[in-house]
Amino acid sequence: MTAEIKLGKFGEFGGRFVPEALIVALDELEQQYLAAKKDPIFNTELAELNRNYTGRPTPITDAKRFSKVAGGVQILLKREDLNHTGSHKINNVLGQALLTKRMNKKRVIAETGAGQHGVATATAAALLGLECVVYMGEEDTKRQALNVARMRLLGAEVIPVTTGSRTLKDAINQAMRDWVTNVQDTHYLLGTVAGPHPFPVMVRDFHRVIGDEAREQMLAEYGKLPTAVAACVGGGSNAIGIFTAFIDDDVELYGYEAGGDGIETGRHAATLTGGSIGILHGAKSYVLQDDEGQTIESHSISAGLDYPGVGPEHAFLKDSGRVNYSSITDAEAMEAMALLAKTEGILVAIETAHAIAGSMKLGAEIGPTGSILINCSGRGDKDVVTAANWFNLPVGDVIA
Amino acid sequence: MKTVSQVFSEAKNQNHLALIAYLPAGYPNNELSHKLIDTLIGNGVDLIEVGFPYSDPLMDGPIIQAAVKDALSKGTRAKDVFKAIDHAQQAGAAAVVMSYFNPIFKYGFNDFAKALASAGGAGVITPDLIPDEATEWIKQVNMNKLDNIFLVAPSSTDERIRMVAENSTGFIYAASLMGVTGVKSAQIETVKNLVARIRKFTNKPIAVGLGVNTPDQVMEIAKFADGVIVGSAFIKAVSEASNDSDAVDVVARLASALSAATGKIG
Numbered sequence: 001m002t003a004e005i006k007l008g009k010f011g012e013f014g015g016r017f018v019p020e021a022l023i024v025a026l027d028e029l030e031q032q033y034l035a036a037k038k039d040p041i042f043n044t045e046l047a048e049l050n051r052n053y054t055g056r057p058t059p060i061t062d063a064k065r066f067s068k069v070a071g072g073v074q075i076l077l078k079r080e081d082l083n084h085t086g087s088h089k090i091n092n093v094l095g096q097a098l099l100t101k102r103m104n105k106k107r108v109i110a111e112t113g114a115g116q117h118g119v120a121t122a123t124a125a126a127l128l129g130l131e132c133v134v135y136m137g138e139e140d141t142k143r144q145a146l147n148v149a150r151m152r153l154l155g156a157e158v159i160p161v162t163t164g165s166r167t168l169k170d171a172i173n174q175a176m177r178d179w180v181t182n183v184q185d186t187h188y189l190l191g192t193v194a195g196p197h198p199f200p201v202m203v204r205d206f207h208r209v210i211g212d213e214a215r216e217q218m219l220a221e222y223g224k225l226p227t228a229v230a231a232c233v234g235g236g237s238n239a240i241g242i243f244t245a246f247i248d249d250d251v252e253l254y255g256y257e258a259g260g261d262g263i264e265t266g267r268h269a270a271t272l273t274g275g276s277i278g279i280l281h282g283a284k285s286y287v288l289q290d291d292e293g294q295t296i297e298s299h300s301i302s303a304g305l306d307y308p309g310v311g312p313e314h315a316f317l318k319d320s321g322r323v324n325y326s327s328i329t330d331a332e333a334m335e336a337m338a339l340l341a342k343t344e345g346i347l348v349a350i351e352t353a354h355a356i357a358g359s360m361k362l363g364a365e366i367g368p369t370g371s372i373l374i375n376c377s378g379r380g381d382k383d384v385v386t387a388a389n390w391f392n393l394p395v396g397d398v399i400a
Numbered sequence: 401m402k403t404v405s406q407v408f409s410e411a412k413n414q415n416h417l418a419l420i421a422y423l424p425a426g427y428p429n430n431e432l433s434h435k436l437i438d439t440l441i442g443n444g445v446d447l448i449e450v451g452f453p454y455s456d457p458l459m460d461g462p463i464i465q466a467a468v469k470d471a472l473s474k475g476t477r478a479k480d481v482f483k484a485i486d487h488a489q490q491a492g493a494a495a496v497v498m499s500y501f502n503p504i505f506k507y508g509f510n511d512f513a514k515a516l517a518s519a520g521g522a523g524v525i526t527p528d529l530i531p532d533e534a535t536e537w538i539k540q541v542n543m544n545k546l547d548n549i550f551l552v553a554p555s556s557t558d559e560r561i562r563m564v565a566e567n568s569t570g571f572i573y574a575a576s577l578m579g580v581t582g583v584k585s586a587q588i589e590t591v592k593n594l595v596a597r598i599r600k601f602t603n604k605p606i607a608v609g610l611g612v613n614t615p616d617q618v619m620e621i622a623k624f625a626d627g628v629i630v631g632s633a634f635i636k637a638v639s640e641a642s643n644d645s646d647a648v649d650v651v652a653r654l655a656s657a658l659s660a661a662t663g664k665i666g
Contacts, residue, residue, distance in 0.1 A: 007532075015533050016532070016533060017501055017528050017529060017530075017533055018528055019458075019528055020530055020550070020552055020553045020556055020560070020564065020575075021553035021556075021575060022555075023556070024555045024556065024557060024560070025555070163469075164455065164456070164469070173456055173457075173458045177458060177459075177461070177579075177580045180580060181578055181579040181580065181583075181584075183555065184555075184578070278502050278506060279501055280456065281456070281458075284505075287502070289502070289506065291506070292477055292478055292506060292507065293502040293504075293505065293507070294455040294503070295456055295502075
């Protein structure tokens with residue numbers, strides 16, 4: 001069932017729809033990545049960083065109290081929220097930062113939505129002594145102000161992007177413009193499984209440690225594989241990271257997109273469920289677009305899922321029927337976030353809360369004999385203000 | 401209607417560079433953009449490049465980004481692109497579309513090529529499409545007797561230059577620098593070297609674009625290329641004009657100054 005890769009294609013999806021000026025850099029990146037993958041020194045270095053810096057392996061938590069509200073199904077959380085910097089993003093970033101050194105480039109640039117990938121990139125750049133510039137939509141710098149401060153503390157330059165819709169999509173455009181101008185000494189450290197080949201393959205491979213670990217842990221600690229695996233999908237990196245290990249198993253796979261106010265309102269970020277086939281940011285995949293191919297702005301309470309595109313491998317997995325994709329509204333996600341916090345003492349990121357909400361619905365179908373392994377992709381510290389506003393909790397000066 | 405090849409052979413016979421001007425459709429509105437096209441042609445522009453405004457123009461700098469955003473906010477659609485093409489070819493110039501690939505993909509390869517051909521268009525420039533990804537599209541372009549113009553960049557290897565040159569018809573677009581439109585100035589030595597590398601593989605005409613905005617640059621480029629492409633400079637002039645007739649005047653002055661610099665010496 002694994003997607004066949006020919007010239008970076010997943011079936012009809014993927015490819016390299018970018019200016020000619022970038023092709024040489026993409027070729028070099030592909031060659032260096034393929035060589036690094038086979039290089040024991042590179043792999044040892046990355047494994048050591050994963051263990052001693054990130055804190056891998058991350059545990060699986062059996063969420064017993066939460067499972068009672070999810071129809072009795074066993075809920076197992078793969079705790080990527082416990083990684084250094086607070087999400088799965090660090091897995092890919094460390095891999096690409098090591099590659100940057102290998103290519104003798106001194107500068108990394110990155111896009112960020114919620115700020116998690118930006119924080120992870122700033123962290124790796126600090127660790128390895130690289131210059132770091134992060135592009136972030138101006139809208140997102142406001143709703144994720146805490147992460148902007150974190151990136152600056154880590155020594156990164158954060159550039160608010162004021163063009164287009166001023167969110168993640170425009171941050172990627174601006175990063176691409178920087179890259180095409182400075183490609184000689186700069187690596188574009190793309191944060192998800194989207195973009196031109198080799199990014200979708202390479203970013204997936206750096207994240208597959210999530211699923212590989214989880215599969216081993218399931219067999220060692222529970223003696224069997226889960227009934228289903230669930231993850232939230234924006235660009236789709238955490239989902240691919242956990243799905244890949246289970247793709248040839250008899251395990252159902254579920255991806256939950258951001259439904260915003262509801263697909264029917266048009267105000268959502270559910271690219272696979274509510275979009276159509278198109279080309280955005282260098283790859284053919286599903287896109288939120290109008291009848292003439294203009295990108296439509298996405299809407300989600302979750303900055304990390306607020307993106308009108310999705311990785312091409314997900315497009316392939318949707319059309320092949322291997323993964324079930326559906327959407328979760330803002331309200332459903334926020335309710336699930338609060339419920340998990342109160343029953344398990346785990347405050348997840350709003351992105352992750354979409355997978356939690358989806359699993360509550362799925363749990364009702366599967367019933368108490370089954371189990372759902374959820375990729376608990378990030379922690380919710382960055383979302384405390386957004387959540388407090390949503391639930392009308394007093395914050396800061398307002399506290400009487 | 402005029403073909404791209406005719407434009408370049410006429411320019412060659414008259415011993416000057418073909419002058420190519422870019423304007424996005426619908427900017428600053430349909431009526432004025434048609435008047436600007438007339439003005440460009442009347443002041444020495446040989447080929448009009450009509451931009452298909454797109455929401456995510458990642459090869460464009462701030463000047464063109466702002467112009468296409470303005471055009472889109474005024475409701476510019478594919479039909480306006482084809483009307484501008486029709487207007488330019490009726491006014492006596494050859495006209496090509498400059499479009500990012502998704503609007504073409506969404507329109508349908510066959511439908512887009514047909515609509516462009518029936519508007520009298522001569523070809524298509526696709527800044528985010530490499531020939532490696534264009535097999536199906538190239539078929540439709542050829543079937544409708546249009547030219548397919550691909551780009552080469554200073555970073556392109558000889559192998560890629562040969563492949564791009566083989567797949568391009570009409571002319572080859574040589575990017576004068578690594579970067580986006582309208583930000584940095586063309587790097588003459590870099591692009592001179594690039595043009596020489598392209599000539600090793602093809603006799604097709606070569607036009608230089610990105611960062612060209614002054615007659616002095618055009619004079620330098622006339623020493624080694626066959627055409628020159630100017631975009632952001634015209635748009636900047638339009639965006640700074642105080643009214644419509646001022647916009648027409650500044651565009652006329654700029655076009656005629658650039659045109660006067662296209663002559664090849666000796």
